[in-house]
Amino acid sequence: MILGIDLGTTYTVTAGIDGDGRPVALPNSLGETTTPSVVHFEAADQVLVGSTARNASAVDPDNTVTLIKRRMGSEFDLFFHGVRHTPESISALILRAVVGEASGVRAVVTVPAYFGIREREATFQAATLAGIEVLELLSEPVAAALHYRTSVPDSAGATLVYDLGGGTFDTTVLREGIRGVEVVAVDGDSHLGGADWDARIASHLLESFTRAVPDVDPYEDEVFLSEVTVLAEKVKRELSRVSSRTVALRCGGASAAVEVARETVEAMGADLVDRTLEITRRVLRSARDRGVLRVGAVVLVGGASRMPGIAKALHAELGVEPRLVEPDFAVAYGAAIRAHQLASPGELRLAGGRMASMADQPTRSVVSRSFGVLVDDSHDPSGEGRLVVHTVHQNEPLPATATTRFATIVDEQDRVRVQVYEQAGDVPSSEPAHNRRVLDGELSGLPPLPAGSHVEVTLSVSADGLLSVTAREPASGATLALESYVDGVVDGGAHAELATSLAGLRVSQ
Structure with a gap:
């Protein structure tokens, strides 16, 4: 089975290619084409995933996990019925549910373009735990472009993909050339999405109920709070179609009708839209540095991009009318196209010549965040200063490789610690606090080196954004290779432990 999987923060979608060469969403066991990314631990050996898990959260929120994608790549242990789980294992349960009982699944799994090495590696581990062979980790906007065929081939400009999902936001500039689709x-x-609007709508509903019924404290009723959370998402979706919506709330034997207007929600989320626009301006500045002077098309991806205020704000900002086409499925469709192209190169024949030609061409992406090496600052008079020297830079074309020479600063040094850091903030910075460590190792067995001896460090980022590092001392030829251990991601022993725990769980929807 060859699939494209959009492992989303709030919903997960799987897709394949039908007999006519068209991408299609594959329904889950309940017949739904979108599966809520919610996991409920019903018992020590029984797990619910999807709509049933979301329903169960209303009565047992303590054993329910939502928005786990926002924790990918972090050390975040959860315990249910005495068993340890991590973001990787929770995500693996979601993946197990959406692929069903199928064996031999090969898939392209999508990740936000702005995911770093930790998040990408964690996603890869989750798929492996679910028994899925990962053909490629594909950036979500690139997947959407493969489906939408939105790259503009003339010299008028390129395409901006504005991807506002349930929990993450990506903005990407792409262009199409003779070598295929290129991410510019x-x-x-990774912590901005439709769920933030949901939270504000939920707060508005609760505050309105409290004003209408001052004698009842809704915050003491966990079941009611869970119901309001589900209602908030429903209200957000409905306000994309209608201008207002009346919500009936009942708690503690009292009732209240709360009217929510689209204008109210737009005002509540204005600062969130502004955050997306600032990121959009930043990516356009980066694109201009690489020769893209204007954007000829704007494509909206992700369910939250349905909100009318999003298209309105983008049109005012860019002067281009955004296009909204199948925002819930575009990423999964593009992943399915890519999966079949990788699994059967030269055999895939998609409906529509343009889509087929894009699938047959390589897709070139860029480095999502800068990588560098932690070094002692020899210019710091205190001798305690440290800084991160970035050698592979954000938005460089992938695959990317850089070899840099660093010098020792202590006589008789016979080992060198190599710590690789990834940009953590919005913009690259040499301050260690503005970066996060992703790889750590020690080049040992060196002859006693005089101060000023060179050590060559090579950083390589693969086409799907995974990092490997080699350190070499030229005089002795001693070499250190780092590629498996990533901070914040389960190691081999933990992976085996989680696999054993997952094997004993029954997963149903």
């Missing part, structure tokens, strides 16, 4: 620049925020 990426930027984003």
